Amino acid sequence: METSAEHSGPARRRGRWRTGARSRERILEAARSCFAQHGYDRATVREIAGAAGVDPAMVHYFFGSKSRLFVTAMEFPVNPIDEITEALDADPEELGGRIVRRFVESWDASPGAGPLAALLRSPGDERSETMFSEYIRREIAGHLIPAIPGEDPELRAELIGSHLIGLALSRYVLGLEPLASATPETLATWMGPAIQYYLAGTTAPRGPQQG
Amino acid sequence: METSAEHSGPARRRGRWRTGARSRERILEAARSCFAQHGYDRATVREIAGAAGVDPAMVHYFFGSKSRLFVTAMEFPVNPIDEITEALDADPEELGGRIVRRFVESWDASPGAGPLAALLRSPGDERSETMFSEYIRREIAGHLIPAIPGEDPELRAELIGSHLIGLALSRYVLGLEPLASATPETLATWMGPAIQYYLAGTTAPRGPQQG
Structure with a gap:
């Protein structure tokens, strides 16, 4: 038995995945900009989330900590x-x-x-x-x-x-x-x-x- | 007893000194240009002298060797x-x-x-x-x-x-x-x-x- 919810599920998940990937990329761009502008110490997760237009919780969900966000944004080969x-x-x-x-x-x-x-x-x-x-x-x-x-x-x-x-x-x-x-x-x-x-x-x- | 040669001596020495200082500066400029253009190995004292418009012997008189010329031209604090x-x-x-x-x-x-x-x-x-x-x-x-x-x-x-x-x-x-x-x-x-x-x-x- 199919429902409209089951039909829309994969599409919505794909949509969510795309939205998530875009948000993640926007966070990384905002991070590079904020770290460069304010230095490592003064740049905050809250400020980076604001610049990326996302909730700070999403930054933590994707990157865990300011330190890990920095390492990812700076494309370090390892942490x-x-x-x-x-x-x-x-x-x-x-x-x-x-x-x-x-x-x-x-x-x-x-x-x-x-x-x-x-x-x-x-x-x-x-x-x-x-x-x-x-x-x-x-x-x-x-x-x-x-x-x-x-x-x-x-x-x-x-x-x-x-x-x-x-x-x-x-x-x-x-x-x-x-x-x-x-x-x-x-x-x-x-x-x-x-x-x-x-x-x-x-x-x-x-x-x-x-x- | 004074001769005209003795009178002209100091002036000529000052003139020579100025000429020497100018030649030395021209050699250093030519050296910086030749070393940058051809690398350290391929740049020769003969070529640098030619570019500075002086005899290679003058380069040796002022700087002794290609190595010392390089160190002076690059303004190394020490050799x-x-x-x-x-x-x-x-x-x-x-x-x-x-x-x-x-x-x-x-x-x-x-x-x-x-x-x-x-x-x-x-x-x-x-x-x-x-x-x-x-x-x-x-x-x-x-x-x-x-x-x-x-x-x-x-x-x-x-x-x-x-x-x-x-x-x-x-x-x-x-x-x-x-x-x-x-x-x-x-x-x-x-x-x-x-x-x-x-x-x-x-x-x-x-x-x-x-x-």
Whole structure:
């Protein structure tokens, strides 16, 4: 037995799906604009929802949090917070190598795409700088710093970040060889212990074999 | 006893000095143009002299070598080759810290000036990229690599370079705190052992106390 409701169901679902996809895209556009205009800290989910013409609940439904909305809007190849959380759960002795390997594998998978790559190509843009600096300080540093022991944890977290961004610049923008062609595994082998040293917070680097 | 030659001497010397200063400036302009157009490797002293309308001997008289001409034309705060040579002559155990300290002190002394800082602000310029990549590979890597022992010396030299350029980007362009306000000594203390590890060429970093 067919009813008009059953007939209209799929069409309405398709319609809803299309409306949802359009809303999601409008939210992402509004997010890019609001983050660029007001920075990461001052842009709010409420303001982004308003600019997209949707309810703030819809932003939470699609993206969960301001942090995830930012990562999606900026087309990050992976969510750095998920990476950090996962890495911190694993063997801390191998954390440095894991961070390098995942970073390189993620960038290799989507070279030169998205606003982050654009910033790397043109770091002089002050609005982008503010937006990314604030995101790095609040979210990445906020998650990483409490997890690393020893003195000057903020400085060491930034030294890790500066080494990774310098690697991205050398490998993907300047194309320096042999660094640009090295495998993620080779880079993890060499660079991992340097990152591990910054994480460990000793004033001199110690390898695993030195205990 | 005075002669007309003695009278005309100072005036002629001043005239020569002015001519020399003008020639020197013309050589630098020609160098910037030729290096940008043909890259570091293919630009020749002969071609630069021709473009400046002077004899190649005058280029050698003013600048000594293509490498020094490049460093002067690009307004590097220091000559990296002199720094590397000096650092390699010193205690090899403290080389990492010395490299970091000199790098930071040099950049602190002339923040944001010159074509190198311009490249850092806008690395997308392909001509600049070629020019600097070739200079780094031929001159910096050419001097540093033969001096460092162990496997993959080219890769490790580039990891040192990528960490330093990432530091410059984070400190001088993005202004990340507390990294941007840290003293050269603090940065040398933390970052020196990481550079030292890359120089030593062991697969795990060892501090001096483990050596």
